[in-house]
Amino acid sequence: QQQQQQQLEEEAGPDRHDHVFNRPQTSGSNIIYSASEPQSLLPDEPPESEPCPRKFQRQLLATVEDQMAVRSVDFHPSGHYVAIGSNSQTLRICSTHTFETAPSKTSVSSLPIMEQKRKIHKGSLYSVAWNTSGTMLATASNDKTSHLFSFSYNQCTLDPLWSIRPHNGTIRTTLFESDSKLYTAGAGKFNIKQHDVAQKHQDVVTLSGHSNQVCSISMTNSLLLSASMDSTVKLWDPRQGSKFVQDLYFDGVPVTSCSMARNGATFAAGTESGAVVIFDARSSKVLFECPLHDGDCRSLTPVLSDGFYLSSSYDGTAKVIALPGSAHLFTPFTYGMVAKHTDKIIQTTMHPHLPIVATTSADHTTKFWYVWF
Numbered sequence: 001q002q003q004q005q006q007q008l009e010e011e012a013g014p015d016r017h018d019h020v021f022n023r024p025q026t027s028g029s030n031i032i033y034s035a036s037e038p039q040s041l042l043p044d045e046p047p048e049s050e051p052c053p054r055k056f057q058r059q060l061l062a063t064v065e066d067q068m069a070v071r072s073v074d075f076h077p078s079g080h081y082v083a084i085g086s087n088s089q090t091l092r093i094c095s096t097h098t099f100e101t102a103p104s105k106t107s108v109s110s111l112p113i114m115e116q117k118r119k120i121h122k123g124s125l126y127s128v129a130w131n132t133s134g135t136m137l138a139t140a141s142n143d144k145t146s147h148l149f150s151f152s153y154n155q156c157t158l159d160p161l162w163s164i165r166p167h168n169g170t171i172r173t174t175l176f177e178s179d180s181k182l183y184t185a186g187a188g189k190f191n192i193k194q195h196d197v198a199q200k201h202q203d204v205v206t207l208s209g210h211s212n213q214v215c216s217i218s219m220t221n222s223l224l225l226s227a228s229m230d231s232t233v234k235l236w237d238p239r240q241g242s243k244f245v246q247d248l249y250f251d252g253v254p255v256t257s258c259s260m261a262r263n264g265a266t267f268a269a270g271t272e273s274g275a276v277v278i279f280d281a282r283s284s285k286v287l288f289e290c291p292l293h294d295g296d297c298r299s300l301t302p303v304l305s306d307g308f309y310l311s312s313s314y315d316g317t318a319k320v321i322a323l324p325g326s327a328h329l330f331t332p333f334t335y336g337m338v339a340k341h342t343d344k345i346i347q348t349t350m351h352p353h354l355p356i357v358a359t360t361s362a363d364h365t366t367k368f369w370y371v372w373f
Contacts, residue, residue: 056320056336056337056338056371056372056373057371057372058337058338058339058357058369058370058371058372059103059105059369059370060108060367060368060369061099061103061104061108061109061356061368061369061370062098062108062109062110062111062367062368063108063109063110063111063365063366063367063368064084064092064094064110064111064113064365064366065110065364065365066084066086066087066088066090066364066365066366067086067088067364068086068087068088068364069086069087069124069343069344069346069361069362069363069364070084070085070086070087070346070360070361070362070364070365070366071085071086071087071124071125071126071127071346071347071360072084072085072086072125072126072127072128072346072347072360073085073128073347073348073349073358073359073360073366074128074129074130074349075096075130075349075350075351075352075358076130076134076151076153077130077132077133077134077352078134078153078352079096079099079351079352079353079354080095080096080097080153081093081094081095081096081114081153081156082094082096082111082358083128083130083137084128084360084366085124085125085126085127085128085139086124086125086360087124087125088118089118089119089120089121089122089123089124089125089141090116090117090118090119090120090125091116091117091120091125091128091139091158092113092115092116093113093114093115093116093151093156093158094111094112094113094114095111095112095114095156096111096351096368098111099351099354099356099368100354103370111368114156115156115157115158117158120139120147121139121141121143121145121147122141122143122145123141123142123143123170124141124142125139125140125141126140126141126142126170126171126172126173126186127139127140127171127172127173127174128140128174129174129175129176130151130176131176131178131179131182131197132176132178132179133179134151134153135150135151135153135179136148136149136150136151136161136176136179136197137149137151137158138174138176138182139174140171140172140173140174140184140186141170141171142170142171144165144167144168144169144170144171144188145163145164145165145171146163146164146165146166146171146174146182146184147160147162147163148160148161148162148163148164148182148197148200149161161200162200163200164184164195164200166184166193166195166203167184167185167186167187167188167189167191167193168187168188168189169186169187169188169189169213170186170187170188170213171184171185171186171187172185172186172187172213172214172215172216173185173186173214173215173216173217175217175218175219177194177219177222179197180196180197180198181194181195181196181197181204182194182195182197183195183217183219183224185214185217185226186213186214187213187214189208190208190210190211190212190213190214190228190230191206191207191208191210191214192206192207192210192214192217192224192226192236193205193206193207194206194207194238205238205241205242206242207224207226207236207238207242207244208242209234209243209244209247210226210228210230210232210234211228211230212228212229212230212254213228213229214226214227214228215227215228215229215254215255215256215257215298216255216256216257216258216259216299216300217258218258218259218260218267218300218301219260220260220261220262220263220264221264222237222238222239223235223236223237223260223264224236224237224238225258225259225260225267226258227255227256227257227258227269227270228254228255229254229255229256229272230254231249231250231251231252231253231254231255232247232248232249232250232255233247233248233250233255233258233269234246234247234248235247235248235267246284248269248279248284250269250271253271253272253273253275254271254272255269255270255271255272256270256271256272256296256297256298257269257270257297257298257299257300257311258270258300259300259301259302259309260281260302261281261302261306261323262302262306263306264281265280265281265282265306266278266279266280266281266287266302266306266323267279267281268300268302268309268311269300270292270293270296270297270298270299270300270311270313271296271297272296272297273291273296274291274292274293274294274295274296274297274313274315275289275290275291275292275293275297276288276289276290276292276293276297276300276309276311276321277289278309278321278323278333287323287324287333288321288333290335292311292313292319292321292335293311293313293314293315293317293319294313294315295313295314295315295316295344296313296314297311297312297313298312298313298314298344298345298346298347299311299312299318299345299346299347299348299349301348301349301350303320303350303357304326304350304355304373306323307322307323307325307326307330307373308320308321308322308323308326308373309321309323310338310348310349310350310357311348312339312345312346312347312348312359313344313345314344314345315344315345316340316341316342316343316344316345316361317337317339317340317341317345318337318338318339318340318345318348318357318359319335319336319337319338320335320336320338320371320373321333321334321335322334322335330373338357338369338371339357339359339367339369341359341361341362341363341365341367342361342363343361343362343363344361344362344363345359345360345361346360346361346362347359347360348360354370355370355371355372355373356368356369356370356371357369357371
């Protein structure tokens with residue numbers, strides 16, 4: 001048995017998660033990272049002056065179950081509904097009105113399903129996204145299509161508007177810049193496309209420059225950030241054409257998630273190795289870098305008025321990182337776990353008005369957590 005265990009360890013090789021990144025080497029507009037030996041970026045224990053707990057308190061509020069892995073989730077801008085997409089090709093709209101009341105300390109509820117559409121794609125629902133006014137919902141799939149639905153808030157119903165096939169491969173991510181502009185990205189030719197919602201066949205802008213799948217896109221103040229399996233994060237200004245304006249290279253480590261703070265002050269990237277890196281948006285200086293997770297960091301989003309970044313990973317955890325100037329009086333870059341699943345967490349997001357985190361998982365559930373910050 002000892003020989004078998006030794007053989008397995010030798011075959012597995014070194015743990016690919018046990019590294020962080022050196023400070024950037026700049027070359028023009030490029031920022032280059034290289035792997036280094038494991039190092040402690042934060043103390044193992046908080047100092048006595050730490051004004052907050054190391055581990056954030058959380059309470060499970062509600063769940064929504066599926067027959068297969070749940071991939072995507074997005075809260076309606078009102079906070080009263082949530083859209084959930086799964087590998088079972090099912091799209092659900094659930095009511096979250098009960099979140100407006102104080103959380104129960106004894107029971108975990110199952111959210112009421114107000115609208116449900118099965119087999120709307122021939123593949124898994126990789127992404128769901130509401131437009132800014134909450135009147136439309138976009139979906140994307142590995143069947144290479146994206147669908148757009150109109151949404152009636154009062155009746156909680158979805159009606160199809162159009163479908164497009166913008167990429168010759170899996171569409172991994174979608175987002176609305178406004179009610180009139182929709183972005184899609186993923187595999188195929190690894191492009192990011194901007195679509196005119198009023199004219200479904202019109203690709204207003206095609207952003208080309210990645211050499212592998214685009215895993216994540218984020219947008220603030222007309223600037224778009226993208227993360228790719230080609231080990232780069234790129235910053236684009238679609239108003240100035242199809243060429244990226246900044247390129248950040250992660251030394252061969254695929255970048256699986258990215259996010260921009262809504263105030264434009266910072267942006268963040270998560271890697272396949274589980275590292276999270278936060279940058280100053282103006283200077284591209286690294287503000288925080290840490291092997292935060294033990295698996296792919298698949299989701300990043302700014303939360304609570306840009307006071308925190310919320311990340312989630314294939315290690316089954318979701319964590320928050322406090323940023324400087326947080327109104328919650330956390331020591332800058334304190335981080336802690338706010339959610340945990342028994343299998344991979346694929347996506348996470350936060351309620352637009354309440355401290356409630358939603359997580360989707362390969363354990364066939366979407367869970368909703370009340371977090372005390």
